Amino acid sequence: MDEDALAEELRQSLGELVRAVRAVDTMPPGEAAVLGFLDRDGPLTTADLARLRGVTHQSAAKSVKDLSAAGLVRGEPHPDDGRKLLLHLTGAGLSRLQRERTRRAGALGAAIRETFAPEEQRRLSESVTLLSRLAAHLAGH
Numbered sequence: 482m483d484e485d486a487l488a489e490e491l492r493q494s495l496g497e498l499v500r501a502v503r504a505v506d507t508m509p510p511g512e513a514a515v516l517g518f519l520d521r522d523g524p525l526t527t528a529d530l531a532r533l534r535g536v537t538h539q540s541a542a543k544s545v546k547d548l549s550a551a552g553l554v555r556g557e558p559h560p561d562d563g564r565k566l567l568l569h570l571t572g573a574g575l576s577r578l579q580r581e582r583t584r585r586a587g588a589l590g591a592a593i594r595e596t597f598a599p600e601e602q603r604r605l606s607e608s609v610t611l612l613s614r615l616a617a618h619l620a621g622h
Contacts, residue, residue, distance in 0.1 A: 495612075505588045506581060511536070511544040516553060516578040519570040526565050553577055 506513060511534065518533050519525060525533070531541035545568060548554040553574035556566035570578070593602060 524567045
């Protein structure tokens with residue numbers, strides 16, 4: 482088996498899958514990413530969000546500004562450094578994120594049901610476990 486060829490095929494397939502799933506999104510990817518990080522990681526600064534997303538501080542700040550204006554995130558002074566804002570997900574932000582996640586999962590679930598036979602669905606389920614292990618390894622966990 483050529484692991485490098487498998488790696489490239491996997492990278493391409495996962496990229497196509499992510500793009501296809503994102504097609505049902507109703508909010509910009511950067512904004513959805515910010516909401517997701519705040520949900521998973523708790524309160525963060527704009528600098529934290531920029532680092533996690535791999536974008537510039539200015540790009541993260543624009544997303545935060547738009548989300549704040551929409552009432553989806555709120556900022557409060559950082560307890561250790563009053564020059565910084567600690568960003569929190571609001572109830573409205575959590576609801577919006579949950580709707581996006583439900584929409585994505587629904588589209589993907591429908592595609593799985595329409596595309597795969599029960600045995601293939603079982604194999605796909607097993608593959609998810611392997612992909613999760615691979616992602617954890619790449620992330621250094």
